[in-house]
Amino acid sequence: MPAISFEFFPPKTDEQRAQLDRAAQVLKAYAPDYVSVTFGAGGSTLSYTGDTVARLHGEHGLSVAPHLSCMGGTRAEIAALLEGYRAAGYRRIVALRGDLPSGMASPGDFRYAAELVAFIREHSGEHFRIEVAAYPETHPQAEDALRDLAHFKAKVDAGADGAITQYFFNPDAYFRFIDDVRRLGVAVPIVPGIMPITNFSQLKRFSDACGAEIPRWIAKRMQAHGDDAESIRALGAEVVAQLCRRLLEGGAPGLHFYTLNRARATQAVLAQLH
Numbered sequence: 358m359p360a361i362s363f364e365f366f367p368p369k370t371d372e373q374r375a376q377l378d379r380a381a382q383v384l385k386a387y388a389p390d391y392v393s394v395t396f397g398a399g400g401s402t403l404s405y406t407g408d409t410v411a412r413l414h415g416e417h418g419l420s421v422a423p424h425l426s427c428m429g430g431t432r433a434e435i436a437a438l439l440e441g442y443r444a445a446g447y448r449r450i451v452a453l454r455g456d457l458p459s460g461m462a463s464p465g466d467f468r469y470a471a472e473l474v475a476f477i478r479e480h481s482g483e484h485f486r487i488e489v490a491a492y493p494e495t496h497p498q499a500e501d502a503l504r505d506l507a508h509f510k511a512k513v514d515a516g517a518d519g520a521i522t523q524y525f526f527n528p529d530a531y532f533r534f535i536d537d538v539r540r541l542g543v544a545v546p547i548v549p550g551i552m553p554i555t556n557f558s559q560l561k562r563f564s565d566a567c568g569a570e571i572p573r574w575i576a577k578r579m580q581a582h583g584d585d586a587e588s589i590r591a592l593g594a595e596v597v598a599q600l601c602r603r604l605l606e607g608g609a610p611g612l613h614f615y616t617l618n619r620a621r622a623t624q625a626v627l628a629q630l631h
């Protein structure tokens with residue numbers, strides 16, 4: 358089995374907390390390298406990431422990687438978060454720019470993820486392994502694809518140890534991205550982010566927002582199943598497992614699953630990878 362990791366988001370209600378506990382309980386059987394927890398933009402959700410990693414680490418015994426974004430505030434606020442994570446014994450951070458919530462004027466002291474990575478290195482030395490985001494299909498706000506590659510390289514030059522990609526369904530986009538950044542001299546491992554398919558309309562919404570392309574043949578087959586959730590799940594697991602196999606055969610160093618705090622769809626994919 359390749360190195361795997363699971364991504365969760367911070368639950369906000371008791372029901373969501375119970376759901377995350379159930380998912381963590383099931384997925385830890387796959388012995389993940391680590392689990393990561395997203396960082397919501399906006400001050401009010403700041404503490405949820407910390408609470409959630411503490412729970413996954415303390416109650417479930419998992420290695421954790423809190424996400425941290427430039428929306429985390431000032432240098433002093435981000436330094437305080439880093440100190441808390443270090444004191445808790447965590448060794449990994451996923452460093453991002455984040456997205457500015459509408460109506461929010463100032464994102465904090467850092468504009469781009471590369472600046473945040475440099476700050477983490479300056480503040481915490483080599484304590485944390487730092488992962489950054491990569492976009493095989495190009496970040497939706499990039500000036501152009503080549504400059505996006507150069508900005509990705511800047512994050513690695515600033516001190517990132519590895520990257521996790523935005524999800525995609527076309528393996529050639531990943532392989533091309535790897536070739537391009539290797540030519541630029543980027544040597545760090547780049548782990549594909551995998552989105553299991555459960556609900557097609559939700560996937561379409563996410564994909565429109567983050568610039569991930571759903572190939573026509575997948576969309577057409579999903580649409581043909583209409584409201585038949587069971588058939589959609591089965592097709593989704595088969596398509597995503599095939600993607601994972603191709604990625605691993607082509608040299609991907611591991612798989613990072615966007616679980617959306619549910620175990621079932623991720624398990625269905627993993628079950629086909631043995």
Ligand SMILES: Cc1cc2nc3c(=O)[nH]c(=O)nc-3n(C[C@H](O)[C@H](O)[C@H](O)COP(=O)(O)OP(=O)(O)OC[C@H]3O[C@@H](n4cnc5c(N)ncnc54)[C@H](O)[C@@H]3O)c2cc1C
Nearest residue numbers: 395396424453454455469470490496498499505508521523
């Ligand atoms: C694995 C993964 C995990 C994520 N987790 C979270 C999370 O927990 N919380 C959250 O809010 N979001 C999360 N996101 C989403 C992410 O924050 C957004 O996609 C965001 O828009 C970009 O973040 P980034 O770190 O890639 O930014 P950056 O690397 O800073 O790039 C952002 C954009 O700016 C451009 N750019 C970079 N540097 C420069 C420069 N010097 N001059 C001009 N343009 C530049 C890039 O080309 C790109 O278009 C995640 C994404 C991924 C792939």
